[in-house]
Amino acid sequence: MPLSDFLLRLGDDRLINGHRLSEWCGHGPILEEDIALANISLDLVGQANLLLELAGKEEGQGRTADTLAYFREGTEFRNALIMELPRGDFAFTTTRQFLVSVFDALYLERLQNSKHSDLAGIAAKAFKEVRYHARHSADWMLKLGDGTAESHQRTQASVDELWRFTGEMFEMDALEIDLVEQGVAVDRTALREAWRAEVTRVFQAATLTVPDDGFMQRGGREGRHTEHLGHLLAEMQIVARSFPGAEW
Amino acid sequence: MAEQKASSGDGDATDTQWPLWEVFIQPKPGAPHEHCGSVHAVDAEQALLNARDVYARRNEGIHLWVVPTQWITGSTPEDVGPFFDPANDKAYRHPQFYKTPRGVKVY
Numbered sequence: 001m002p003l004s005d006f007l008l009r010l011g012d013d014r015l016i017n018g019h020r021l022s023e024w025c026g027h028g029p030i031l032e033e034d035i036a037l038a039n040i041s042l043d044l045v046g047q048a049n050l051l052l053e054l055a056g057k058e059e060g061q062g063r064t065a066d067t068l069a070y071f072r073e074g075t076e077f078r079n080a081l082i083m084e085l086p087r088g089d090f091a092f093t094t095t096r097q098f099l100v101s102v103f104d105a106l107y108l109e110r111l112q113n114s115k116h117s118d119l120a121g122i123a124a125k126a127f128k129e130v131r132y133h134a135r136h137s138a139d140w141m142l143k144l145g146d147g148t149a150e151s152h153q154r155t156q157a158s159v160d161e162l163w164r165f166t167g168e169m170f171e172m173d174a175l176e177i178d179l180v181e182q183g184v185a186v187d188r189t190a191l192r193e194a195w196r197a198e199v200t201r202v203f204q205a206a207t208l209t210v211p212d213d214g215f216m217q218r219g220g221r222e223g224r225h226t227e228h229l230g231h232l233l234a235e236m237q238i239v240a241r242s243f244p245g246a247e248w
Numbered sequence: 249m250a251e252q253k254a255s256s257g258d259g260d261a262t263d264t265q266w267p268l269w270e271v272f273i274q275p276k277p278g279a280p281h282e283h284c285g286s287v288h289a290v291d292a293e294q295a296l297l298n299a300r301d302v303y304a305r306r307n308e309g310i311h312l313w314v315v316p317t318q319w320i321t322g323s324t325p326e327d328v329g330p331f332f333d334p335a336n337d338k339a340y341r342h343p344q345f346y347k348t349p350r351g352v353k354v355y
Contacts, residue, residue: 032287032298039301136297143290
């Protein structure tokens with residue numbers, strides 16, 4: 001079912017991104033940032049919960065958010081590849097969050113007008129959260145990029161490494177084009193310019209270089225993932241799979 | 249005697265902590281800002297963001313102030329006598345000798 005497939009993309013992006021951020025819990029550079037990363041992680045997992053629950057409902061096979069999160073294989077996940085890359089160092093995590101959150105804020109702002117009222121409601125709630133994620137990570141981009149020689153070097157290296165994974169966020173296929181025509185989804189390609197402008201603005205202030213668009217990695221929307229997703233899922237799913245139906 | 253509180257990092261070469269900021273939160277419109285704690289941050293924007301994450305993520309308020317701790321001047325323990333004791337025997341400073349008119353709601 002096209003709509004539930006689309007909701008899986010939105011939900012999986014947030015679930016996997018949120019899980020990666022949760023790996024920082026107890027490892028943040030300072031206490032305040034440790035809490036901030038966990039907050040952002042919880043925001044994203046909360047959004048994923050709503051979106052996957054809706055995906056299960058639209059699918060009509062009785063699957064819940066938990067079933068979808070814990071009992072799907074890697075090839076059934078529909079997140080963009082950028083979400084599943086290992087958390088790396090703090091510069092890498094921050095850079096990913098910045099690139100993703102700027103996109104996410106643009107996307108959710110428009111998704112609030114979706115003709116699907118449940119989806120529009122989730123978008124309205126998530127938009128507020130993600131505006132904060134974008135502001136928080138932009139502030140860190142300034143401090144890392146325009147910080148010490150080492151923080152600058154690590155951040156620019158992260159930008160260069162992550163850039164080829166940014167194209168997938170703007171990809172449209174027949175499924176989403178159709179949903180855009182129905183007024184349910186948002187045209188991702190139309191966000192590219194605004195995204196680039198905001199990223200460029202922050203990078204310039206942070207003395208970072210915007211890379212040239214070259215070859216872009218893709219495949220997550222069709223379930224073709226990097227090797228990293230399997231390891232993430234193993235950790236994320238093991239408790240639910242070892243003790244099916246357990247409650248606490 | 250007034251004591252200027254130093255922000256952490258000042259004058260102590262072994263302390264690598266970032267400067268300290270005091271956080272004040274306004275619980276609801278019209279209510280005064282109340283001190284709720286402190287955060288470390290290198291500048292005002294980061295102090296505000298950290299304050300939000302540490303003290304305002306459970307619906308505690310609607311407005312935040314952050315102030316560098318070093319700009320807060322506190323009274324000292326020696327001030328307790330001269331500052332606060334003289335208040336004890338001056339009950340007339342409290343408006344408790346007035347009768348509340350009928351029709352006025354007492355909170």
